[in-house]
Amino acid sequence: MTTSRVITAIDDQGIALVSLNRPEKGNALDMAMFDAICKTIKRLKKDKSVRVIILRGQGDNFCTGLDIKSVLTNATNGMKLLAKWSPFVANKAQYICTGWRDVPVPVICVIEGICWGGGLQIALGADFRIATPDANLSIMEAKWGLIPDMGGSLPLRELVAKDVALELAMTARQLSGTEAKSLGLVTHLSDNPIEHAQTLAQELLNRSPDALAAVKKLYKKSWWSGPGFALFRESWYQIKVLMGKNQRIAVKREMSDGSTEKKPYINCKFR
Known part of the structure; x- marks a missing residue:
């Protein structure tokens, strides 16, 4: 490009x-x-x-x-x-x-x-x-x-x-x-x-792209919003992240003992 x-x-x-x-x-x-x-x-x-x-x-x-x-x-x-x-x-x-x-x-x-x-x-x-x-x-x-x-x-x-x-x-x-x-x-x-x-x-790159996207969006929207909306977004974004495959991949990557190659993340679904 x-x-x-x-x-x-x-x-x-x-x-x-x-x-x-x-x-x-x-x-x-x-x-x-x-x-x-x-x-x-x-x-x-x-x-x-x-x-x-x-x-x-x-x-x-x-x-x-x-x-x-x-x-x-x-x-x-x-x-x-x-x-x-x-x-x-x-x-x-x-x-x-x-x-x-x-x-x-x-x-x-x-x-x-x-x-x-x-x-x-x-x-x-x-x-x-x-x-x-x-x-x-x-x-x-x-x-x-x-x-x-x-x-x-x-x-x-x-x-x-x-x-x-x-x-x-x-x-x-x-x-x-x-x-x-x-x-x-x-x-x-x-x-x-x-x-x-x-x-x-x-x-x-070692972190879930879904989690990174969610954190960026959460802090952008909640930095100056009221506490109620901030807490709502935390819960809603967490549910969306948990529904994605990358969260499960992240757990498996962290629990790996290093004996096997870490599974790659898939493309970000949190958009």
Whole structure:
């Protein structure tokens, strides 16, 4: 699965390596990049062979943010990004963040070099972020007299306190990977983040894809809901997981003494 702006390679274990592919421009977001990311998310969301996604940027930077000069050369581009059929759904600009949250498999983002503005909002849409200590992260929009409007406010409120989010968004201050980790924007620090991501992916492959999908959906829907709905979802999702073959496979895999090859999981049924 390859476009001019995004390269996707899926290995035989179901690990999809997704690479933003505009290294000569720091993987900045032009209209072709927006289109390619949206199409990639939609394809991976439907692909039941995919178990884990690793998202990275080609070259030295993850993503330097919006390519303002390129996007603003056409007056209709803004409307294409912001238009939506309902005020309560994501538009194209927002989907490059929120879309990753809807994919029913774990998404790991590798952050190296610059991760500014829209780039950071993409990264926030992942379930895990692994950055180098010297990475450079910023909610950059205020520098251009804008607000962050690519969906990142949803995961941001789950990661940091309100006053921290306000300061970062109002000042456009640049953070090192180390400082971002201390604030909760980054899950792990690593000198070799792609290798760290592969290790985490292998851990996740050992777990039932049904359980992983259910946990992701449960926490997304229940993080800010009332306790009653959260408890209802726990029970309902658990029943659905128990009805699937992967739960029984998980038990057999854990009870195996290692003398026989562990039975592989089947494609995720929890969608």
